[in-house]
Amino acid sequence: MSHTATTRTAAPALTALRVLAVLTVVVLAWQFVTAGSLVGPAGSEDAEDLHATGAIVLHVVSGLAMIAAALVWRGGAALWPVVVAALVFVLSFVQAYFGGGATLWIHVPGALVLTVGAVLVAAWSFSRGAAGGR
Numbered sequence: 001m002s003h004t005a006t007t008r009t010a011a012p013a014l015t016a017l018r019v020l021a022v023l024t025v026v027v028l029a030w031q032f033v034t035a036g037s038l039v040g041p042a043g044s045e046d047a048e049d050l051h052a053t054g055a056i057v058l059h060v061v062s063g064l065a066m067i068a069a070a071l072v073w074r075g076g077a078a079l080w081p082v083v084v085a086a087l088v089f090v091l092s093f094v095q096a097y098f099g100g101g102a103t104l105w106i107h108v109p110g111a112l113v114l115t116v117g118a119v120l121v122a123a124w125s126f127s128r129g130a131a132g133g134r
Helices: 003-039 045-074 080-097 101-125 128-132
Strands: none
Touching: 003 045, 003 101, 003 128, 045 080, 045 101, 080 101, 101 128
8 A cells, every 4th residue: 555545544534533532532521520410419310311321422432533543553653542542442431330439439530541541642633643644
């Protein structure tokens, strides 16, 4: 495959990665907002439903971001964003597992780790390294 063909196939994947990585960060922000409603004195069932729905959306969006990162890597970019995106995807399930009241001591720091990973991937997707290959 020539460099031009690789660049042509990488451009849509990079655009997809940018959109999906930003959406991952936005969904995580949503999770923080809905979590705040849960831990308050009047935590509602509606807030819990919204937080659970956000978790499902996070699984989907972060999984698609991981796939897009892999496609960008196949186009000649660095491998580490794929690894970080995969960790974010896997940790989203760990987060869901530890989402109960008794395990918030794991859930809250896990949310911070997810956020750092998602922001790293999103920021990298707009960098020269992502656009220009290795």
